[in-house]
Structure formats: C-alpha cells, structure tokens
Amino acid sequence: MLLPTATFAARFLDEDAANNNFHIAGAQKQQEPPRRRKAMAKGLLTADAARSLVGSVDAFLFDCDGVIWKGDELIQGVPETLELLRKLGKKLVFVTNNSRKSRRQYSKKFKTLGLEVTEEEIFTSSFAAAMFLKLNNFSPEKKVYVVGEDGILDELKLAGFECFGGPEDGKKNIMLEANFYFDHDKSVGAVVVGLDQYFNYYKMQYASLCIRENPGCLFIATNRDPTGHMTSAQEWPGAGTMVAAVSCSVQKEPIVVGKPSSFLMDFLLKSFNLETSRMCMVGDRLDTDILFGQNTGCKTLLVLSGVTTLPELQDASNTIHPDLYTNSVHDLVKLLQQ
Amino acid sequence: MLLPTATFAARFLDEDAANNNFHIAGAQKQQEPPRRRKAMAKGLLTADAARSLVGSVDAFLFDCDGVIWKGDELIQGVPETLELLRKLGKKLVFVTNNSRKSRRQYSKKFKTLGLEVTEEEIFTSSFAAAMFLKLNNFSPEKKVYVVGEDGILDELKLAGFECFGGPEDGKKNIMLEANFYFDHDKSVGAVVVGLDQYFNYYKMQYASLCIRENPGCLFIATNRDPTGHMTSAQEWPGAGTMVAAVSCSVQKEPIVVGKPSSFLMDFLLKSFNLETSRMCMVGDRLDTDILFGQNTGCKTLLVLSGVTTLPELQDASNTIHPDLYTNSVHDLVKLLQQ
Structure with missing residues (x-):
C-alpha cells in the first residue's frame, strides 16, 4: 500500500495554537461544493x-x-x-x-458470509481513526483513550499506538458521592469515540477530563451516524449518540474521520x-x-x-x-x- | 398549593397531529425577548x-x-x-x-447541611417533569420510561404515574448479536430523560424505541446542562449529555421542563x-x-x-x-x- 507522505498528512491538520482547535481538510469539505458532479x-x-x-x-x-x-x-x-x-x-x-470491528475482523466476517474480500479492500472508520493519528504524526509517547469497541483498539494497536478504555471500561462504575475525585491519565493525547454498546458514565467522564484538561488533546469521532442496523432485526443507536454525549459534555466539536x-x-x-x-x-x-x-x-x-x-x-x-x-x-x- | 387549572395547563402543550411534535409555551419563550428587563x-x-x-x-x-x-x-x-x-x-x-433527587430528598439534604427548607420551597426538574405530565392530562393508562435516577421515579410516582427504567435498567446489558430483537412496552406514552450515572446502551435503545415507535410518545428532558458539580471535587457530565445522546438517536428535540x-x-x-x-x-x-x-x-x-x-x-x-x-x-x- 502506498502510504501518504508527510506533506499530504500536513494538509489534514492545522493546529490553532490559540484555542487548541484542530481542523481537517476532509471535514471542512463537507460544507464545500462537490468536487465534480456528473x-x-x-x-x-x-x-x-x-x-x-x-x-x-x-x-x-x-x-x-x-x-x-x-x-x-x-x-x-x-x-x-x-x-x-x-x-x-x-x-x-x-x-x-461501523467501528466495532477492525479490517482483519471485517475480512473474516466477509468470509463467514461466503464473500472473498481482502483486508486491503476494506476501509473502516476505526482504521481511519488510526490512520488520522499516523498521518498527523501523533506522538508515540502519548496514549489514546477509546470510547468504543475492539475494532478501534485493534486498529490503533496495529498502527503502533498505546491505547486503553474500550469494552474493559464498560465494566467500571461511578459512584457520585461527596468528595469523590476521578483521576485520569495526563499522557492521553487523543480520545477516539465510536459506536460503543458498553458506553457508560465512567467513559463519558474519562473522555471529558482528557479532552478538557490535557493540553492539546484531540477529540476524534469515527463517525456521527445516529442509528445503524447493528442487528438484522432493528435499528440501534449509532456512534453519533456517543459522540453527541461527549461533545455536549466538553462543549467542543470532534474531528470526524469516517463518512x-x-x-x-x-x-x-x-x-x-x-x-x-x-x-x-x-x-x-x-x-x-x-x-x-x-x-x-x-x-x-x-x-x-x-x-x-x-x-x-x-x-x-x-x-x-x-x-x-x-x-x-x-x-x-x-x-x-x- | 394552588394547582393550575386545565386552561393554564392547555397553554403548555399543543399537539401537532400531523407530525407528533409537541410545543410548550415555556420552551418557546427561550427565544423570545425577556418579559421585562429592569x-x-x-x-x-x-x-x-x-x-x-x-x-x-x-x-x-x-x-x-x-x-x-x-x-x-x-x-x-x-x-x-x-x-x-x-x-x-x-x-x-x-x-x-438536578433531577437526581425528589423534593423530599432535597429537603432532607438541606436538613443534613443544617438548613431548614421545606419541600414546598423546592422546585426540581424532576418535579417539573411530573407536573408537566399532570398539567397536560397524561393518561393514567400510559406508562413513563425513565432515563435518570430515583428523583424522577419518586416524583412521577408521587404524582400518580406508573413508571419504570431508572437505576434498575442500569444493570441491564445489551449483546448486539445476529438476530437479537429488543422488545419494548407499547404502553409507554412518555420518556423522561435526566441526569443518569447509570446511563447505558440498553436505556438509549429502550428510550429510542418508545419515542420512535409508540404513537404520540412524549420526549421530555428535565434539563440540558452539559455539566454540573455532582461532587465537590470536579465537574461531571450533566443531563444534557444523556439528552443529546437520545435526541441524536431519535432525531427529535425534547420538551425541556427545567431551566x-x-x-x-x-x-x-x-x-x-x-x-x-x-x-x-x-x-x-x-x-x-x-x-x-x-x-x-x-x-x-x-x-x-x-x-x-x-x-x-x-x-x-x-x-x-x-x-x-x-x-x-x-x-x-x-x-x-x-
């Protein structure tokens, strides 16, 4: 696979040092006229x-x-x-x-369904999140906090990033009592939010503290789909719902890397x-x-x-x-x- | 306490039969010029x-x-x-x-802190949600689904409404697998969303199904505060985050009854x-x-x-x-x- 150059990567991210807001060319293009209409x-x-x-x-x-x-x-x-x-x-x-699976896991899913599709033919929003960090030279000394499932964790690890959160933190509870102080890792430099059936108050606060208190911490959304057919029987809340909750808490818009x-x-x-x-x-x-x-x-x-x-x-x-x-x-x- | 008349109640709610959207005079006033400025x-x-x-x-x-x-x-x-x-x-x-407590519970909290405050002097957004339903003649044959804590459940019960959800549903998990079909109670006529430290994917889907599939089901938010001092040590995600998630899922704005x-x-x-x-x-x-x-x-x-x-x-x-x-x-x- 041809990997984009640093120059290409630089197009996606301009840090506004004054207010720690990040902009990506891709996201901005959502508002622009289409490149070409047939x-x-x-x-x-x-x-x-x-x-x-x-x-x-x-x-x-x-x-x-x-x-x-x-x-x-x-x-x-x-x-x-x-x-x-x-x-x-x-x-x-x-x-x-759908960020719940990695490209490898999707390739297996295609196979299970009787379709031959290679990993290279698959582009997921979980992969996009990892590639976004890679293309923007995200420091390997920083960690990534994940509100999402294994697909995001797997793609981040494959790209060489240290990450935590995910399903594991879905088991953790908050007890809002008296002087309880919730600590967080100050070395988290990016929070990635995607679809998360293990979403809870613990993760909302963890993500919020990282984005609000860690200087320059990126807030990345895999996508903002309000709903999706997570099962064949009906629609379910999509990644957009988790993104909306975290975005409301930190009063900041995310960088969206998916469609x-x-x-x-x-x-x-x-x-x-x-x-x-x-x-x-x-x-x-x-x-x-x-x-x-x-x-x-x-x-x-x-x-x-x-x-x-x-x-x-x-x-x-x-x-x-x-x-x-x-x-x-x-x-x-x-x-x-x- | 002087209870408002039916005429007064009618001011708050106009049902638009065509699209099942509800409007309250109070909520609309947010955009109007102030009644009087000194x-x-x-x-x-x-x-x-x-x-x-x-x-x-x-x-x-x-x-x-x-x-x-x-x-x-x-x-x-x-x-x-x-x-x-x-x-x-x-x-x-x-x-x-803050909808986590009922008026009775708040009165006790004031007492614990050495302050004498009666229930009648306390107006909570949980009480407001119950009064909103009462003033709008919510059918006693319908149920209320609660994304929130005991304060909302207690006020709804005091007002004579049948309700469920709350902390109890915080223990329930979803497994997004194959043909899993998530059923919901078709007699739910209102969903009340407030601050919920037990917020999870189960409740998001339950609330979404009621609002989306039960004809005329009301979507009520106690409030939309993005954050709040739930503990003295730091800020935490507020009811606004739960409201944002459910609102995103159902693609509909709630009726807000709190400030x-x-x-x-x-x-x-x-x-x-x-x-x-x-x-x-x-x-x-x-x-x-x-x-x-x-x-x-x-x-x-x-x-x-x-x-x-x-x-x-x-x-x-x-x-x-x-x-x-x-x-x-x-x-x-x-x-x-x-």
Whole structure:
C-alpha cells in the first residue's frame, strides 16, 4: 500500500495554537461544493442507467450495513452482484462507518458470509481513526483513550499506538458521592469515540477530563451516524449518540474521520490509483454515504435495503439526492442481465 | 398549593397531529425577548447595589449546585445569607435542574447541611417533569420510561404515574448479536430523560424505541446542562449529555421542563402569589440560571462559586449578562452589613 507522505498528512491538520482547535481538510469539505458532479439523470435505476453506470466507472465503493448485510445476515443477491462486477473488471472497495470491528475482523466476517474480500479492500472508520493519528504524526509517547469497541483498539494497536478504555471500561462504575475525585491519565493525547454498546458514565467522564484538561488533546469521532442496523432485526443507536454525549459534555466539536468526511477518500485515493469521477458510492444512508460520495465527486447510488425509505428520499425536506436509487444491489445484476 | 387549572395547563402543550411534535409555551419563550428587563447597572455587586437589590425584590430564587453547595459540601456563608434574607421577610425558593433527587430528598439534604427548607420551597426538574405530565392530562393508562435516577421515579410516582427504567435498567446489558430483537412496552406514552450515572446502551435503545415507535410518545428532558458539580471535587457530565445522546438517536428535540425553559416559573407563579419583576434569580450558570431569570423577567445575580468563571463572564463571545455578579451568596450578607 502506498502510504501518504508527510506533506499530504500536513494538509489534514492545522493546529490553532490559540484555542487548541484542530481542523481537517476532509471535514471542512463537507460544507464545500462537490468536487465534480456528473450530468446524470437522477432517478430510479433502469437497465439503461445500470449499463451506463457500469460503463462509466472503474470502481464501486460499497457501504456494508444495510447494503451488503443487515447485522449478520447477508442481503439477497450480494454474492452475484460482487461476482459480476469483479468479472467486469471493476475494483471493489468496502467503506464502512461501523467501528466495532477492525479490517482483519471485517475480512473474516466477509468470509463467514461466503464473500472473498481482502483486508486491503476494506476501509473502516476505526482504521481511519488510526490512520488520522499516523498521518498527523501523533506522538508515540502519548496514549489514546477509546470510547468504543475492539475494532478501534485493534486498529490503533496495529498502527503502533498505546491505547486503553474500550469494552474493559464498560465494566467500571461511578459512584457520585461527596468528595469523590476521578483521576485520569495526563499522557492521553487523543480520545477516539465510536459506536460503543458498553458506553457508560465512567467513559463519558474519562473522555471529558482528557479532552478538557490535557493540553492539546484531540477529540476524534469515527463517525456521527445516529442509528445503524447493528442487528438484522432493528435499528440501534449509532456512534453519533456517543459522540453527541461527549461533545455536549466538553462543549467542543470532534474531528470526524469516517463518512461523510472526505478524510477516508483522500486516504483511499492515495492507496489506489483511482479517480473519484470514475467511482460510484453505493450506500443506504443519505447523510453519510450519499453525502460522502457527493463530497468527494463520486457518482452515487442509493439502495433502499437499509435505513432510508423511498418516502424519506422523496420527502420535500430531504436535500440530499443520489444520482440513482434502487431497492438493493441485486438490481444491478438483474438489470444488467436484461 | 394552588394547582393550575386545565386552561393554564392547555397553554403548555399543543399537539401537532400531523407530525407528533409537541410545543410548550415555556420552551418557546427561550427565544423570545425577556418579559421585562429592569434598568439596573450591570456589574459587580456593591454595597449600594446589594441594598437596592434587596429593597426591590420580595423573593430570591436560588439555584443549588454551585450556589448553595458543591456536591455534598455547603458553600461558605450560605446559612447566614439565608437567615438574613428570611429575617428581612424575603421569600426563598430553591430551583434546581438536578433531577437526581425528589423534593423530599432535597429537603432532607438541606436538613443534613443544617438548613431548614421545606419541600414546598423546592422546585426540581424532576418535579417539573411530573407536573408537566399532570398539567397536560397524561393518561393514567400510559406508562413513563425513565432515563435518570430515583428523583424522577419518586416524583412521577408521587404524582400518580406508573413508571419504570431508572437505576434498575442500569444493570441491564445489551449483546448486539445476529438476530437479537429488543422488545419494548407499547404502553409507554412518555420518556423522561435526566441526569443518569447509570446511563447505558440498553436505556438509549429502550428510550429510542418508545419515542420512535409508540404513537404520540412524549420526549421530555428535565434539563440540558452539559455539566454540573455532582461532587465537590470536579465537574461531571450533566443531563444534557444523556439528552443529546437520545435526541441524536431519535432525531427529535425534547420538551425541556427545567431551566432555562420558563415552564417551572409559570408553575411557580401559580403556586405562590409573586411577581417576577420583584424576584431575583441567583445562579452560577449563564445558559440556564441567568437565562431562566431573564426569560422570565426576574432580576439576575450570577455567583462565581460554581461553574462560571469571571473570564468566561467577561469573554467577548458571551452574550448572556446578569444584572449583577459576585463571588458567592455570602457577599450579600457582608455587603448589607457594611
């Protein structure tokens, strides 16, 4: 893998010494006009549109939850779709905001579901958090406190960082009594917050103390998805809920490294020899997947197999419109074979 | 106590049948100009200003955390201050956003600290939540789910409502596995969210399911304080952090019944024969106490014995200015005795 240079890394982070606020180019791009928009008919994926789409892109970026699977259940037609696209010579990349697993763990999950996907084809928000610290020369003498699960801890360790927190701190309780003083490690230089089913008051306070009291401590969010299909049966609170709680406590906004921030895309472009105008982002969520695709200049395809419903897409209040939409990725195969 | 009439209650709640959003007059008033502002010099409390203040008000409303105590530690000079004001014939009211205790429990806390304060003089955000439901004729056939502590459960039960959740659900864990389906009680008609040291993923999902799936289910926040002096040693995440997490999950704003919403004040005015222009709100927090005083037309006195520092008060970015400020309530006595 081609690792970005220090110059590239420097683009992402400008320290404002006066107020300890950090800015990343990727995050700022969320508010900017898209790099490039294709003049493509916006609407339902038809056989013609499917042929045109496949003919005009070299790579497909797939979100996972709600697109490839729901919880641990594969969405119908996914194996055939991926197989066909690979046969057509398309590069496949899997970009997920779900930080619960590392790239290695995701590769195993794909295998369990009968799909052959390598670690190098997987970009998770947990990996993005580790890469963000690496690209910004995070001091190896500092530690990282994690509000999240094993995926974040694993990726941070793989990248050579000392980290703690995670599921272990989910077992710890706070007793708010009298003169109780809660101490924290002053050598924590970054707090990473992601989806955490072991979220508790202990972690909220630990993260808050590090961010508020350790000079220059970074506050990094893997992503801000409000909900997600953590199980196939229903939606669950997403990483956005943990991020909202910590952000409220410290009264500061985090640096977001997952979708729709373009940090991951810039990193991905440096890893592969690709052009965003010849990529299509396929996702089930408007405010992360489709916005991410648009922010980075990709074509966008919304699938209705996850959190977004057709009435939500077509509601007058919705301002995010994908180039194309369809029920599920399976439609791509069906339409191409017509 | 004079209980508000149904007509009064009706002012607080208008159901928008189309989208199940509720509005309260109190909450809306946060954005409106203050009812009445006194032409009073804004600045440090001097002996003259203290005499003028005491001469022009009939009642003092005190916040508790950071004004009367810090955690379980009484702030210096509080007994003398309250004693003097009572001798001067002033009505004393204690208005706290801390929902962890009921009015009965707070009365006991005052007694433990050597202060004689009756339940009727105490207005908590937990009591406000119960009164909000009562005033809005919440059906006794519906249940209330509580993300919070015993104070909320106790006040709801005293008001005759069936409720559950609270500390008990803090012991329950979620295992996000495969086809796990999390069921919830369809008869929950309101979710109350307040400060909760037992906050966890179970409660976040339970609250989210009730608000999202039970038709017309109310989403009530006791308050949105980001932090508070839950112990005397340091600040801790406040109810605002739990509210932010649930609000993010359900993508909906709550009805706030504590400060700075004027719901509590309107209720208080109906309970006592008082005029807000002859009241002074004494608090340590600009965005709740002082804003609450200003929203309701009271005079305002900021004390620097809690979360707000003098640099924060005087910072150019601060838009909330109390009529007067001083180090602690003790200064009132010292200045009046000069």
